[in-house]
Amino acid sequence: MGKSGKKTKESHRHGRGRGASHFRGGDDCDDLPSSAYDAPPPHREDSDDDDTDVAAAEDEQEDVDGGDLDQRQVGSMPSKFHLYQLSVQSPKGDISYLQKFFLMYVGGRVPLHLQEDFCGTALLSTEWLHSDARRTAIGLDLDLESLEWCLENNLSKIGADGYSRMLLFHGNVLQPNEACIVKQNISDLVQDMHINNDNSSLASNICDQSDPTNLKCSANSTMSSVTLPARDIICAFNYSCCCLHRRKDLVLYFRHAFNALSKRGGIFVMDVYGGTSSERKLRLQRRFPSFTYFWEQEEFDIISRQTRISLHFQAGKKQMLRHAFTYHWRLWSIPEIKDCLEEAGFKSIHTWIREMPNTQSSGNAKEYNADRDVKYEELQHFSQGDAWNAYVVGVANV
Numbered sequence: 343m344g345k346s347g348k349k350t351k352e353s354h355r356h357g358r359g360r361g362a363s364h365f366r367g368g369d370d371c372d373d374l375p376s377s378a379y380d381a382p383p384p385h386r387e388d389s390d391d392d393d394t395d396v397a398a399a400e401d402e403q404e405d406v407d408g409g410d411l412d413q414r415q416v417g418s419m420p421s422k423f424h425l426y427q428l429s430v431q432s433p434k435g436d437i438s439y440l441q442k443f444f445l446m447y448v449g450g451r452v453p454l455h456l457q458e459d460f461c462g463t464a465l466l467s468t469e470w471l472h473s474d475a476r477r478t479a480i481g482l483d484l485d486l487e488s489l490e491w492c493l494e495n496n497l498s499k500i501g502a503d504g505y506s507r508m509l510l511f512h513g514n515v516l517q518p519n520e521a522c523i524v525k526q527n528i529s530d531l532v533q534d535m536h537i538n539n540d541n542s543s544l545a546s547n548i549c550d551q552s553d554p555t556n557l558k559c560s561a562n563s564t565m566s567s568v569t570l571p572a573r574d575i576i577c578a579f580n581y582s583c584c585c586l587h588r589r590k591d592l593v594l595y596f597r598h599a600f601n602a603l604s605k606r607g608g609i610f611v612m613d614v615y616g617g618t619s620s621e622r623k624l625r626l627q628r629r630f631p632s633f634t635y636f637w638e639q640e641e642f643d644i645i646s647r648q649t650r651i652s653l654h655f656q657a658g659k660k661q662m663l664r665h666a667f668t669y670h671w672r673l674w675s676i677p678e679i680k681d682c683l684e685e686a687g688f689k690s691i692h693t694w695i696r697e698m699p700n701t702q703s704s705g706n707a708k709e710y711n712a713d714r715d716v717k718y719e720e721l722q723h724f725s726q727g728d729a730w731n732a733y734v735v736g737v738a739n740v
């Protein structure tokens with residue numbers, strides 16, 4: 343599978359992989375994070391089931407006459423969300439860095455309360471809940487379909503109390519208070535509330551436990567009408583801030599994030615990419631055992647700094663899921679982001695950066711292995727190159 347895929351002009355194997363699967367306490371980040379641009383290779387431990395699913399779907403596709411299929415036509419092709427998560431996300435790595443940043447810049451306590459803005463299928467939030475029963479997560483996104491997919495496919499795997507420790511909100515990051523809680527399966531919620539009566543339950547914050555019928559009303563709540571724990575960490579990953587095109591919107595969004603962070607100190611973390619390769623037409627691909635992932639970047643407009651990115655997947659010999667995801671992005675520069683964070687009230691801002699493999703090279707095993715060892719470093723200066731990825735960390739209230 344995938345071997346018969348037409349090779350693109352610039353075939354590029356990103357070398358960032360998932361390392362050890364256990365969180366190591368923030369001293370070092372063995373798990374590297376994810377991004378759409380820098381797709382990690384699949385990791386057996388995380389994706390055994392997933393590979394099986396994709397392979398099964400691929401087998402079913404073998405007899406089907408292919409060609410480029412619109413996503414409504416693909417029938418048994420795996421869900422685009424499923425392929426996306428396998429291709430571009432590695433939440434353990436992101437969480438390692440989040441924890442490391444919190445301990446470095448805030449410290450004094452363990453971060454427990456996460457908000458994932460632009461959360462999509464909230465895989466990161468789901469992983470966050472996994473590792474510590476005291477943790478809570480809030481996800482916010484405009485796309486109801488991805489939020490509902492999360493409840494059914496991610497949160498459902500996390501165990502009995504997952505539903506009570508995560509709340510998903512459907513709405514705009516520019517108006518978070520108006521975002522509505524995505525209805526969970528009410529019977530799951532009632533059951534979980536009996537199991538989880540401690541204060542790590544977000545559901546108990548919005549529901550009267552003595553009156554389960556109250557849940558129905560609460561499920562229509564907005565973010566402003568419920569009591570939520572002050573967030574220790576807020577993140578916006580996979581270049582999501584590039585969805586905001588106007589400077590005043592970026593500042594407004596950062597202000598909302600700042601206000602939701604704990605007065606005892608908290609961090610906002612976003613990622614951004616750049617380099618000369620990010621400012622031109624570019625097509626990258628990465629092969630997975632049972633499908634191929636494509637990143638397609640249209641011409642870059644240097645006046646508006648905008649581009650359009652499409653993600654495509656090929657599964658099976660001829661099945662192409664084109665434009666599974668399309669993003670219209672303004673590629674913010676790091677100094678622009680820093681200025682906006684400062685304007686929004688953040689006290690200090692830190693840039694962690696990592697050079698990426700050259701997009702012009704064809705990629706081979708050697709390059710791949712060497713690249714696995716490259717980690718993010720906090721830097722004040724970094725010379726322009728072909729491709730880089732960065733975390734920008736805003737520290738509040740310390």
Ligand SMILES: C[S@@+](CC[C@H](N)C(=O)[O-])C[C@H]1O[C@@H](n2cnc3c(N)ncnc32)[C@H](O)[C@@H]1O
Nearest residue numbers: 460461462483484485513514515579580582585
């Ligand atoms: C590039 S995806 C990132 C998804 C996820 N954070 C990840 O790491 O893969 C961008 C997400 O932002 C959402 N989005 C775009 N503009 C938004 C807005 N103004 N408010 C809330 N969500 C938004 C989209 O629906 C999409 O799910």
